Amino acid sequence: MDVDAAAARVLAELRAQGDPARAEGEKRYLKSEFAHIGVPVPAVRKAAVAAVKAGPAREELLRLAQALWDVSDGGRPVHEARMAAIEVLVKRVALLEPRDVETAERLVRDSASWVYVDNIAERIVGALVVWYPDLATVLDAWVGDPYMWIRRTAVLALLPGVRTGDPDLERISRYGDALLGEREFFIRKALGWVLRELSKKDPAWVVRWVEPRLDAISGVTLREAVRRLPADEAARLRKRA
Structure with a gap:
């Protein structure tokens, strides 16, 4: 898997479906300081699942999740990219090992x-x-x-x-x-x-x-x-x- 290309495809798909009005409403609902694109959860999940459909190796999965998690816009994390990062891990959670609880902890500590x-x-x-x-x-x-x-x-x-x-x-x-x-x-x-x-x-x-x-x-x-x-x-x- 080309991790950078896969992350770019997910982000491009999310941006293509962005709804500014939805983004503003979601920001208010979540009291969020992140950047929001305005994409419904099912669409985020669909883009994430497609990214790992081919069956990445564990290391590729973790790198893809981190790449999506790190996406920013104007210095602010992008909400939908972070949601996609979680969804790719959930979709292929069976690949994870006990030591990967450390990755989960790091993501939680970087969540608000x-x-x-x-x-x-x-x-x-x-x-x-x-x-x-x-x-x-x-x-x-x-x-x-x-x-x-x-x-x-x-x-x-x-x-x-x-x-x-x-x-x-x-x-x-x-x-x-x-x-x-x-x-x-x-x-x-x-x-x-x-x-x-x-x-x-x-x-x-x-x-x-x-x-x-x-x-x-x-x-x-x-x-x-x-x-x-x-x-x-x-x-x-x-x-x-």
Whole structure:
């Protein structure tokens, strides 16, 4: 693969589909300081998938993702190029190795929005943790990291295990206890999402975990945690909170 040419093709395709009005609206919605082209997510994904259709080697994949991530316009990162960087990694995530969690961490630390972090957390880091369970020890360090988006990544990376029916209940409980006092909305929401997804498969566990913590759990976390519980259990927990 000619990585530079592939990145240029992706960027050219994105620019050809740019909508200035959409770009401005998206910037406002995301409160973004990045440059925006104004391309819908499905179109970004289509361009990214086409770029790796031929099946790059792992090293080529990583270089392509970095090339797209580094695209700038007037000194500002380009939103759609960064989204495409994530999508190429997601499409070929099976090529990644345990050591590539370092690349994912670097991208998260260079992010400043859920719009980038959430896909990296769940679809890249979470996938790697499912395939290489020992990587979960990395999440143990991340959950206490000073950078909020790294903490959010640690929590959301537990979602694939929940969805595949093999939840890491010990870590869900431990991370939940560690984060009950969180002031950051995005951390509270992430914890609630994990509990909500778990409640679809194991509502009794979620009730047992939430109930003794009702005096400490945030409203945001509780609302998400009970959203998919049986109506009577959800109402009982809300009433007691």
